[in-house]
Amino acid sequence: MSSPGLRERKKLETHRTLAxxxxxxxxxxxxxxxxVEDIAAEAGVSAxxxxxxxxxxxxxxxxxxxxxxxxxxxxxxxxAEVEPTRSTLEALLASVREDLAEIDRDRDEWLTRxxxxxxxPGLTLRAMSLDSDAVEPTIAAIAKRSGTDPAKDLYPSxxxxxxxSALNASLMLWRELGGSRPLLDLVDEAVATLAAGLADPx
Numbered sequence: 001m002s003s004p005g006l007r008e009r010k011k012l013e014t015h016r017t018l019a020x021x022x023x024x025x026x027x028x029x030x031x032x033x034x035x036v037e038d039i040a041a042e043a044g045v046s047a048x049x050x051x052x053x054x055x056x057x058x059x060x061x062x063x064x065x066x067x068x069x070x071x072x073x074x075x076x077x078x079x080a081e082v083e084p085t086r087s088t089l090e091a092l093l094a095s096v097r098e099d100l101a102e103i104d105r106d107r108d109e110w111l112t113r114x115x116x117x118x119x120x121p122g123l124t125l126r127a128m129s130l131d132s133d134a135v136e137p138t139i140a141a142i143a144k145r146s147g148t149d150p151a152k153d154l155y156p157s158x159x160x161x162x163x164x165s166a167l168n169a170s171l172m173l174w175r176e177l178g179g180s181r182p183l184l185d186l187v188d189e190a191v192a193t194l195a196a197g198l199a200d201p202x
Contacts, residue, residue, distance in 0.1 A: 015053050015066035017043050020109055022060035027112040031061070031120050061116055062127050064109075071099065072134035079141045088146045092163045093191050100184050107179040114175045135160070166190040 021043040025034045036057050040050040054060040065071060075095045082091035103110045117123045142156040143149060150156045170186040 012066050018050060018053055018060055019064050023109055023113050026061055026116050058123055058126060062123055068130055069133060072131055076137045076141050088142055088159060089195055091145060100187055104183045111175055111179050114171060162194055166194050
């Protein structure tokens with residue numbers, strides 16, 4: 001995949017500036033006490049420019065990257081590229097490691113974003129909807145890798161659901177721990193537990 005040009009990089013940077021500003025301000029004041037104008041002014045742009053990037057204040061909190069959809073599709077591509085000697089569950093984990101490492105690097109931003117989403121249930125549905133377009137391609141990739149048929153077999157959708165739950169559980173524990181443990185370590189642990197059949201811990 002080719003690198004973005006200068007204009008595209010500028011758009012990505014402006015989006016990131018607005019997103020990080022929104023998370024910081026809402027984290028400090030609360031969602032109901034921050035306006036689009038507040039976010040735009042703090043980021044050094046006009047409200048009109050804000051709406052070139054986001055449809056709403058809520059989206060500026062939830063959507064961390066302008067290329068979110070492309071990132072989801074790149075994850076599907078990486079899944080298909082993982083060597084066939086590894087299990088499909090291991091391949092799923094390998095396909096998201098890059099994104100998880102980025103969350104670890106931007107720890108404070110993501111800890112705040114997760115807290116805001118948890119405190120505002122309406123944002124939860126918006127956050128969940130962001131990856132909806134990637135669900136079917138991911139299920140298709142899992143099916144191809146595992147030699148199953150998503151129209152006849154539970155395995156592809158069930159594995160994706162279980163993996164998504166492992167990611168979510170890891171993120172919630174990571175938040176409770178204040179990011180004191182690397183998110184990647186928690187996800188590795190969750191996936192290992194899943195692979196072991198969720199046996200009772202001893």
